[in-house]
Amino acid sequence: MAGILAFLRRGRHAEATTPHVLRSACTQLATTTRYAPITVTALGYDRADVAHPLNAFGVLVPSAAPVSPGSSLLGINFTSSTYGDRAPDGSVLLTAYAGGDRGTVTADKVKRDVRTLVGVPPQRLVPHCQSGMSTSPAGHGASRSWAPGAGPSTTP
Numbered sequence: 001m002a003g004i005l006a007f008l009r010r011g012r013h014a015e016a017t018t019p020h021v022l023r024s025a026c027t028q029l030a031t032t033t034r035y036a037p038i039t040v041t042a043l044g045y046d047r048a049d050v051a052h053p054l055n056a057f058g059v060l061v062p063s064a065a066p067v068s069p070g071s072s073l074l075g076i077n078f079t080s081s082t083y084g085d086r087a088p089d090g091s092v093l094l095t096a097y098a099g100g101d102r103g104t105v106t107a108d109k110v111k112r113d114v115r116t117l118v119g120v121p122p123q124r125l126v127p128h129c130q131s132g133m134s135t136s137p138a139g140h141g142a143s144r145s146w147a148p149g150a151g152p153s154t155t156p
Contacts (some may be wrong), residue, residue: 001036010141023121036100037147039110041098044092044094045091047091050119050120054078056081058078072100073098074098075097076092076097078092078094079093096110101130151152
């Protein structure tokens with residue numbers, strides 16, 4: 001990273017347009033960039049079981065004020081409140097983000113912390129998965145015949 005910044009500080013931006021220089025700079029950046037993976041968990045509850053009004057986009061959890069000791073929860077998106085048709089009537093969908101620099105993520109810890117923040121009694125998780133997300137088959141750009149009601153692709 002320091003090499004890339006030094007190169008740019010020298011004002012030689014035109015040289016950065018050559019494929020070799022760009023490839024080298026991107027490789028250096030990719031191999032030196034630190035990242036921390038995040039786990040995304042979707043949780044469904046009956047609306048009547050959730051004490052929080054869910055009248056916002058969601059909630060962020062500052063590292064200085066974790067929900068519980070050892071919590072890895074970063075935040076919760078009130079998905080069904082923010083975006084329509086994400087949960088059946090009378091239900092809510094919450095999307096929890098955990099991990100990063102906050103340690104090990106377990107499903108039990110995430111569910112415990114979400115319940116604490118939004119006021120859900122223990123063991124009130126409702127599986128509301130009506131259909132799974134499909135993955136695109138190989139070559140899906142050439143033909144969309146795998147999708148219900150889809151004809152041949154018009155993509156050249």
